Amino acid sequence: MFPAAFEYVRANSLQEALAALKEHGSDARVLAGGQSLIPAMRYRLAQPAVLVDINPIDGLSYIKEDGGVLKIGALTRHSDLEFSKLINEKYKFMADVAYVVADPIVRNRGTLCGAIAHNDPAADWTACALAARVNVIATSATGNRTIAIDDFLVDSFTNALKPGEIVTETVWPIPDATTSGSYLKIERKVGDYATAAAGVKTTLDARGNCTNTGIGMCAVGPQALRAKNAEKAIDGGPLTDERIKAAAEAAAKECDPGEDTRGSVAFKRDLIRVLVTRALTQTRERLEKKMGKTS
Amino acid sequence: MKHPVKITVNGTETAADVEPRQVLAYYLRDSGFTSVHIGCDSTSCGACTVIVDGQAVKSCTMFAVQADGKNVTTIEGLAQGGKLHPLQDAFHNEHGLQCGYCTPGMILSSLALLQRNPNPSEEEIRHGLSGNMCRCTGYQNIVKAVQSAAKELKGQQQPVSHEPAVSAAAGE
Numbered sequence: 001m002f003p004a005a006f007e008y009v010r011a012n013s014l015q016e017a018l019a020a021l022k023e024h025g026s027d028a029r030v031l032a033g034g035q036s037l038i039p040a041m042r043y044r045l046a047q048p049a050v051l052v053d054i055n056p057i058d059g060l061s062y063i064k065e066d067g068g069v070l071k072i073g074a075l076t077r078h079s080d081l082e083f084s085k086l087i088n089e090k091y092k093f094m095a096d097v098a099y100v101v102a103d104p105i106v107r108n109r110g111t112l113c114g115a116i117a118h119n120d121p122a123a124d125w126t127a128c129a130l131a132a133r134v135n136v137i138a139t140s141a142t143g144n145r146t147i148a149i150d151d152f153l154v155d156s157f158t159n160a161l162k163p164g165e166i167v168t169e170t171v172w173p174i175p176d177a178t179t180s181g182s183y184l185k186i187e188r189k190v191g192d193y194a195t196a197a198a199g200v201k202t203t204l205d206a207r208g209n210c211t212n213t214g215i216g217m218c219a220v221g222p223q224a225l226r227a228k229n230a231e232k233a234i235d236g237g238p239l240t241d242e243r244i245k246a247a248a249e250a251a252a253k254e255c256d257p258g259e260d261t262r263g264s265v266a267f268k269r270d271l272i273r274v275l276v277t278r279a280l281t282q283t284r285e286r287l288e289k290k291m292g293k294t295s
Numbered sequence: 296m297k298h299p300v301k302i303t304v305n306g307t308e309t310a311a312d313v314e315p316r317q318v319l320a321y322y323l324r325d326s327g328f329t330s331v332h333i334g335c336d337s338t339s340c341g342a343c344t345v346i347v348d349g350q351a352v353k354s355c356t357m358f359a360v361q362a363d364g365k366n367v368t369t370i371e372g373l374a375q376g377g378k379l380h381p382l383q384d385a386f387h388n389e390h391g392l393q394c395g396y397c398t399p400g401m402i403l404s405s406l407a408l409l410q411r412n413p414n415p416s417e418e419e420i421r422h423g424l425s426g427n428m429c430r431c432t433g434y435q436n437i438v439k440a441v442q443s444a445a446k447e448l449k450g451q452q453q454p455v456s457h458e459p460a461v462s463a464a465a466g467e
Contacts, residue, residue: 001336001337002316002317003316005314005315005316006315006316007315008298008315008358008360010360031361034356034357034358034361035338035356038356038357039337039338039356041316042318042336042337042355051315053360055361079350083411102426103426104404104408104425104426105341105344105351105352105353105404105426105427106353108350108351108407109350109352109353109357190425191426
């Protein structure tokens with residue numbers, strides 16, 4: 001299986017990459033990890049005339065807390081996150097994702113920013129980014145633009161980038177002492193698309209009530225979805241079994257799965273119910289551990 | 296337009312003019328490294344796994360032009376002076392293969408795993424090799440082989456490949 005012929009541009013700096021994108025316009029695609037793009041090209045589902053390879057660019061691979069936020073660079077690989085001490089100790093719901101994205105070999109090449117830009121309906125990081133309310137930094141010749149994840153995700157395989165823009169960074173909130181989350185997915189086998197997955201993140205206020213809860217779901221709609229009604233069902237009260245049950249049922253109702261070889265619509269809705277229940281329950285356990293409670 | 300590339304494979308430089316759409320797996324096979332097996336040809340099975348600058352990659356999912364100037368290890372590069380690498384010995388001794396088609400990729404993934412984690416648990420081995428499929432389903436003995444090689448390598452402390460050690464993450 002050979003992709004359609006294309007022109008290859010090796011970008012040695014961000015300026016070179018931006019210049020190439022400007023020159024070739026919508027004929028060009030950015031090549032980062034390539035773990036979704038290259039297979040799509042080999043199946044001829046994608047036939048870009050020009051590939052702009054950003055891998056040679058120095059300084060785009062980082063995981064750093066800076067200015068009160070966590071910054072992940074355009075060339076940070078899934079495996080960089082999977083084996084990062086910082087991510088494993090402090091960003092457990094991100095570590096959950098890094099452990100289950102695709103497979104270990106794909107994780108050595110694939111990038112978090114690329115996965116979000118690709119906007120596959122089954123993308124793990126996208127559901128997680130919705131839960132965490134991430135900002136995407138798009139860079140063009142004229143500067144940087146900050147795009148909230150809800151605005152960045154437009155439709156299946158479609159994002160809000162304008163011609164000439166590259167995702168150079170995603171910006172994640174740093175979890176405080178009363179914030180935690182969890183990401184869980186069900187897949188038929190490692191490397192398959194998720195049958196369904198859910199990521200949750202919440203913060204407890206001084207009275208122990210949830211606030212700023214984020215719940216993202218993937219593989220159950222045209223793109224990763226925010227479970228808005230489920231978030232409302234959790235915010236403003238404690239993480240009790242009854243409230244978790246209500247949120248999980250709301251999420252099952254508001255997801256929008258299609259039937260395929262992985263299961264029926266009803267089956268996938270039930271998976272979402274189960275996954276949201278488990279993810280919220282695990283979040284509660286993690287919060288109890290983190291906040292030193294034993295009960 | 297073809298691009299000239301120079302790729303060091305198992306310590307020896309190879310050079311060719313390649314079309315950008317040529318994937319690394321086909322480049323390596325055309326250069327005589329036929330241990331690089333094409334299984335699914337679509338980023339799933341791991342049979343074409345090679346080590347590029349210390350990282351295990353699926354060579355069907357990287358263009359040859361991207362490997363210009365890089366160091367690649369295929370299984371042909373593991374034996375030294377006619378002596379099998381401890382991982383190869385272990386796969387032989389533990390019968391970690393049946394038809395053998397997945398074996399080069401399986402061993403190279405194991406190599407990357409052991410460089411990152413010299414003493415993996417069974418669960419860590421199964422997780423670390425979960426990108427490589429064995430259609431004979433011979434996983435039990437593959438796990439045993441990796442455990443056995445880990446013991447052997449710990450005793451020897453020898454360099455395990457031409458590659459620099461796999462960096463332990465956090466991309467700064």
